[in-house]
Amino acid sequence: MKKILCSIFTLASLYATAQGNNYVQDYTKYQDLAMTPPMGWNSWNKFACNVDEDMIKQMADAMVSSGMKDAGYTYINIDDCWHGDRDAQGFIHPDPKRFPNGMKALADYVHSKGLKLGIYSDAGSQTCGGRPGSRGYEFQDAMTYASWGIDYLKYDWCNSEGLKAEGAYKTITAALKHAGRPIVLSICEWGTDEPWIWGQNVGHLWRTTGDIYNCFDCIKDHGSWKAFGVMQILDKQDGLRRFAGPGHWNDPDMLEIGNGALTAGEDRAHFTMWAMLAAPLIAGNDLRTMNKETAEVLTNKEVIAVNQDKLGIQGFKAIAEDGLEIWAKPLQGGDWAIVFLNRTTSAKKIDYDWSIQSIYDDINKLAASFKATTYKIKNLWDKKDKGTATTKKAFKADLPAHDVIALRLTKTK
Known part of the structure; x- marks a missing residue:
């Protein structure tokens, strides 16, 4: 009897092995996205937590009317603080006061302009702004974003105690893959755990440093962390160019052009050096009110062509x-x-x-x-x-x- 039971167990084990493990996750990103550095706009540098539906629609309108869309800008990205609460099943909803028509309607509006919509979350329990993070809800959040029609996810690293970055970002990329909608994944881990080493098959871009600060050559000390001026960020790119290429980019953070602290020459230098770095060109100013000089910097098609060159080589x-x-x-x-x-x-x-x-x-x-x-x-x-x-x-x-x-x-x- 023991021999019979042993044989049955052995056959069952062999059958299971032959069939494969149905629970193995695909921890690789969607391929053939961001083959040149992403170009778009993000709300954080100018507006921080002050985001709402009307403002995002107006930014989409301004991206078109300003000539930025024609110059190659594609993404309208909502950063932190769009979040409302999770429902009884754990699904996230946008703040009903700020986004009364919901994210699906907003995505439809942005798509109607020929643009794409990005959103923000965090690998930790809370976002940097204290809203619900995705820890423990990664697959639910990915399915939600896919159902809304989201095209880009910036995934931050606040309140991530006890997590290992590579594993946490593999979890969200597996969730996005499972959700079935191609979404660009922006790894915003600040370069602490060297994402350029492990991020190529996980995300489409990865932050190489802490946050940028709106100055040309300075460091802003916040006590427990520091933000860096344009030149400090530039220096921190040394040694990283060999990791970048089509579909996987070093990200020195968003642009501060048009936010008032830089001179016209510094704006040109900032934009030019990000182009030379083959960096994502993500504007961070108010597109609705920018002056002619700012628009001319952000829409310089010949400098943009250097950034968007198909070889994808970082300068x-x-x-x-x-x-x-x-x-x-x-x-x-x-x-x-x-x-x-x-x-x-x-x-x-x-x-x-x-x-x-x-x-x-x-x-x-x-x-x-x-x-x-x-x-x-x-x-x-x-x-x-x-x-x-x-x-x-x-x-x-x-x-x-x-x-x-x-x-x-x-x-x-």
């Missing part, structure tokens, strides 16, 4: 001396973007001799050899042709403090 710092940096980014067709960044508080004179050295990308094994190749030069901010990059003539220009000169070098036939 690198080639030369740095006395506060003047030269950055390079390989582009499709053998083109290059070259940027002169003046980090100092004094103007600099540029006298760059193309014959002295070539530019070499040691990760992708690509070179701009000015001795062997002639490139046409275009200034991406004044839109003027600047001759050719050859060994016979240096590039000369005056570069104001906290500003950039951005060039596209196009290989001649």
Whole structure:
């Protein structure tokens, strides 16, 4: 009798093994999303918790009317504090006073403009703003977002005590996959657990640092945490470019352009360097009231083309001396973007001799050899042709403090 029972148990075990484990989760993200860095708008930098349905609709309208949609911006992302309560079954609902018509109706409105809607949650028990987090409700929340028609999820890391980041983000990506709607996952873990190492198959972008602060070159000390200016964030990208590429991007946080603290030159520098980093271009200003100068920065299609280049290669710092940096980014067709960044508080004179050295990308094994190749030069901010990059003539220009000169070098036939 014992032999018979043992045989039955063995056969059952073999059958179960052959059938596979039906409860194994798919911890990989949706593929073929965010093949170039995502472009859009997010509510946090300007409005923090002050979000509501009417404002989001107005931002969608302004994204279209301002020319931002035509320039490539796609996502209208609601950050923290949209949440209401969970019902008796644990499903989340939006704040009924702020979003009286619900998220499905809002998503339909945004989609009707040819745009996509993003939303926010947190891996912990509460969001950073004290609203209900997704811990323990990941699959319910993912199904809810899918039913609403959400296209993008920023997933934060507050109140996450006891969780391991890689596991927590794998859980939400499995939930999104199970829900059946392709949703871009933005990992907002602040770079603490090195998401660039494990995030490529989990999310489509990952924050590399703590929050950005609305200044060009400073650190804001909040006591238990720090926020960083544009230059501090830029420096923290060192060593990370090899992890980025189509569908998986380093995210140095959202743009502060148009929020009042930066000069016109600093706005240009901020936007240009995020383009060179192949970073997500997520505006954080009030699109309804931005002035002409802000709109011209955010919709500069030639700088955006550097960011959205299909090669998906993150740029690198080639030369740095006395506060003047030269950055390079390989582009499709053998083109290059070259940027002169003046980090100092004094103007600099540029006298760059193309014959002295070539530019070499040691990760992708690509070179701009000015001795062997002639490139046409275009200034991406004044839109003027600047001759050719050859060994016979240096590039000369005056570069104001906290500003950039951005060039596209196009290989001649």
